[in-house]
Amino acid sequence: MISLQNVSKIYPTAQGPVTALLNVNLDVQSQEFLVITGRSGSGKTTLLSLIAGLTQPTAGQVLLEGTPVWSLGDKDQSRLRNERIGFVFQFPSLIPTLTALENVMLPSMFGERPNDRHDRERAASLLDQVGLGDRLRSFPRQLSGGQQQRVVIARALMNQPQVLLADEPTSDLDEATEHEIMALFQDIHANSKVTILLVTHSVELGRYGTRSIQMAQGEIVAA
Amino acid sequence: MRLIRLAIRNIAGHSFRSWMVFFCATLMASLVISATLILGGADDSLRLAVERLGADIIVIPKGLEQRLESALLMGIPVHGWMPDVVVDDIAAMPGVQAVSPQIYLSTLRGATCCSLPELFLIAYDPATDFTVRPWLESSIGDSLALGEAVGGSFVYVPADEEGFVVYGYPLELRANLAPTGTGLDQSLFFTLETAYDIALHSPDQAVKALDIPPRTISSALVKVRTGEDPQRIAQDIEAAMPLVSALETANLFKDQRHQLLSLMNTVTGLLAVTWALAVALIVVVFALAVNERRRQIGVMRALGARRSTVLTSLLTEAWLLAGGGGLTGVLVAALAIALFQRTITRMMGVPFLYPPLLQLVGLAAGALAFVLVSVSLAALGPALRIALQDPALSMKE
Numbered sequence: 001m002i003s004l005q006n007v008s009k010i011y012p013t014a015q016g017p018v019t020a021l022l023n024v025n026l027d028v029q030s031q032e033f034l035v036i037t038g039r040s041g042s043g044k045t046t047l048l049s050l051i052a053g054l055t056q057p058t059a060g061q062v063l064l065e066g067t068p069v070w071s072l073g074d075k076d077q078s079r080l081r082n083e084r085i086g087f088v089f090q091f092p093s094l095i096p097t098l099t100a101l102e103n104v105m106l107p108s109m110f111g112e113r114p115n116d117r118h119d120r121e122r123a124a125s126l127l128d129q130v131g132l133g134d135r136l137r138s139f140p141r142q143l144s145g146g147q148q149q150r151v152v153i154a155r156a157l158m159n160q161p162q163v164l165l166a167d168e169p170t171s172d173l174d175e176a177t178e179h180e181i182m183a184l185f186q187d188i189h190a191n192s193k194v195t196i197l198l199v200t201h202s203v204e205l206g207r208y209g210t211r212s213i214q215m216a217q218g219e220i221v222a223a
Numbered sequence: 224m225r226l227i228r229l230a231i232r233n234i235a236g237h238s239f240r241s242w243m244v245f246f247c248a249t250l251m252a253s254l255v256i257s258a259t260l261i262l263g264g265a266d267d268s269l270r271l272a273v274e275r276l277g278a279d280i281i282v283i284p285k286g287l288e289q290r291l292e293s294a295l296l297m298g299i300p301v302h303g304w305m306p307d308v309v310v311d312d313i314a315a316m317p318g319v320q321a322v323s324p325q326i327y328l329s330t331l332r333g334a335t336c337c338s339l340p341e342l343f344l345i346a347y348d349p350a351t352d353f354t355v356r357p358w359l360e361s362s363i364g365d366s367l368a369l370g371e372a373v374g375g376s377f378v379y380v381p382a383d384e385e386g387f388v389v390y391g392y393p394l395e396l397r398a399n400l401a402p403t404g405t406g407l408d409q410s411l412f413f414t415l416e417t418a419y420d421i422a423l424h425s426p427d428q429a430v431k432a433l434d435i436p437p438r439t440i441s442s443a444l445v446k447v448r449t450g451e452d453p454q455r456i457a458q459d460i461e462a463a464m465p466l467v468s469a470l471e472t473a474n475l476f477k478d479q480r481h482q483l484l485s486l487m488n489t490v491t492g493l494l495a496v497t498w499a500l501a502v503a504l505i506v507v508v509f510a511l512a513v514n515e516r517r518r519q520i521g522v523m524r525a526l527g528a529r530r531s532t533v534l535t536s537l538l539t540e541a542w543l544l545a546g547g548g549g550l551t552g553v554l555v556a557a558l559a560i561a562l563f564q565r566t567i568t569r570m571m572g573v574p575f576l577y578p579p580l581l582q583l584v585g586l587a588a589g590a591l592a593f594v595l596v597s598v599s600l601a602a603l604g605p606a607l608r609i610a611l612q613d614p615a616l617s618m619k620e
């Protein structure tokens with residue numbers, strides 16, 4: 001499903017080049033729930049960005065179902081992200097001027113054929129699934145951190161992606177909410193055929209996945 | 224959900240920033256439309272006044288020059304007399320094609336015998352006239368008979384009166400001429416025969432008699448032959464007749480034209496400075512907005528928005544603000560100018576012609592396009608920069 005072949009990423013900075021990833025090889029099978037653990041700066045977020053085509057590798061290839069992500073132009077790459085990949089970010093990523101419902105509908109707006117009525121119904125159903133059926137018209141500022149993250153998860157599922165990329169989805173949450181969110185990911189994995197790659201600094205959360213790997217200093221150190 | 228709703232929500236969610244851009248757009252549009260309406264209208268008025276005179280040279284008693292310009296521009300009546308023999312003398316000069324006399328009169332102020340007070344009255348000679356006749360033919364199809372008159376666009380029969388009365392003499396207002404924005408719009412035209420008839424009956428019918436000195440006229444309008452130099456003929460007239468001034472109509476309103484030109488230069492400079500400041504401000508506002516929303520834009524890209532979608536989304540915000548602000552500026556300026564036209568005319572000392580609706584719509588569209596292009600240009604740089612940025616980089620702090 002996802003294959004990284006000798007992938008390196010080096011960021012040029014004012015202080016000199018910084019190696020975020022070095023010769024990483026990774027294969028992820030369809031419907032896997034892979035938890036990638038590692039400390040801050042170990043290259044976990046860069047790994048997800050490379051898979052999604054959000055940043056270009058300095059060396060190596062990223063293949064999604066056999067297609068080199070970086071051989072695609074902006075239009076096809078954007079379509080790939082829109083139709084086949086769902087994102088859950090580490091930081092608050094909801095658009096503050098849109099309601100929960102509108103935030104969830106956002107991916108369909110960037111799609112080929114937005115259908116307002118159908119999208120609205122699907123977004124409402126997804127919010128209901130993540131336990132926010134009564135907060136459709138709430139703005140992000142009116143929601144707690146955990147509720148916001150649930151909206152983000154609903155948004156990630158809006159276009160029925162094949163791959164769900166979650167970057168530290170529980171980093172700003174308390175322990176109870178953290179486990180609620182992880183349980184939600186487990187539910188999603190169990191109930192849909194989505195492949196999940198979840199990045200976390202907590203080794204303990206590795207138990208929620210079907211496989212766990214560990215990263216350090218831009219390399220996979222334990223698989 | 225459409226991109227436009229996202230843009231509207233972003234505008235509403237960042238009210239201070241949005242108001243800044245809206246205000247800049249309003250300012251730009253109102254300045255452009257004001258400058259065009261007032262200065263363009265004033266230029267049109269001066270041109271139309273000269274065109275309506277329809278003569279190459281106007282000969283008047285010496286000393287009457289300034290007051291004649293005031294009469295033509297502002298409708299302030301002027302009185303002056305010179306011997307009517309001037310007409311024959313000028314007609315005999317080489318290069319002159321036609322000469323026609325006119326008499327300038329005015330109605331009385333505060334007298335019930337005159338429908339409108341201090342109205343500029345121009346009496347012409349139908350036998351020799353070449354200036355009034357073309358308008359008459361185009362507006363009423365024939366010439367004026369005894370007791371008939373045509374008025375400028377602002378001359379009307381008062382609502383509480385049955386007809387138009389001048390020195391107690393009933394006049395039939397046959398038609399109104401197209402507006403020029405000048406004093407000619409507040410003038411009444413009739414034949415010399417009518418003028419003499421009014422004067423004849425005025426001792427019995429008016430509060431004060433209308434006095435037209437015998438064998439005198441107020442002006443002589445001169446048309447030169449094709450290829451002849453009006454300036455040379457005007458000089459010849461003044462040399463032959465020391466008591467008259469021969470004014471080339473092309474050179475009329477020299478002071479007003481100078482004043483208008485300097486005003487136009489000032490306004491153009493002011494407009495350029497305001498435009499540059501407004502555009503710079505919008506660049507800063509959009510650069511701040513884009514910087515503040517880097518993450519949001521990175522997220523949009525991650526969710527599948529193309530570079531062009533991000534660009535369109537940001538430019539849609541700019542267009543909505545420019546359109547709203549521009550439209551407000553155009554409406555406010557056009558309304559204010561229409562309401563305060565007289566005050567502005569008085570302040571400038573030059574009248575201006577408010578354009579017809581279709582032309583006004585064209586001007587408004589032009590001003591709006593100018594504002595849209597300006598705001599788009601200002602927003603394009605920051606929008607392009609963020610649209611082309613690596614999404615992963617956009618999402619980093």
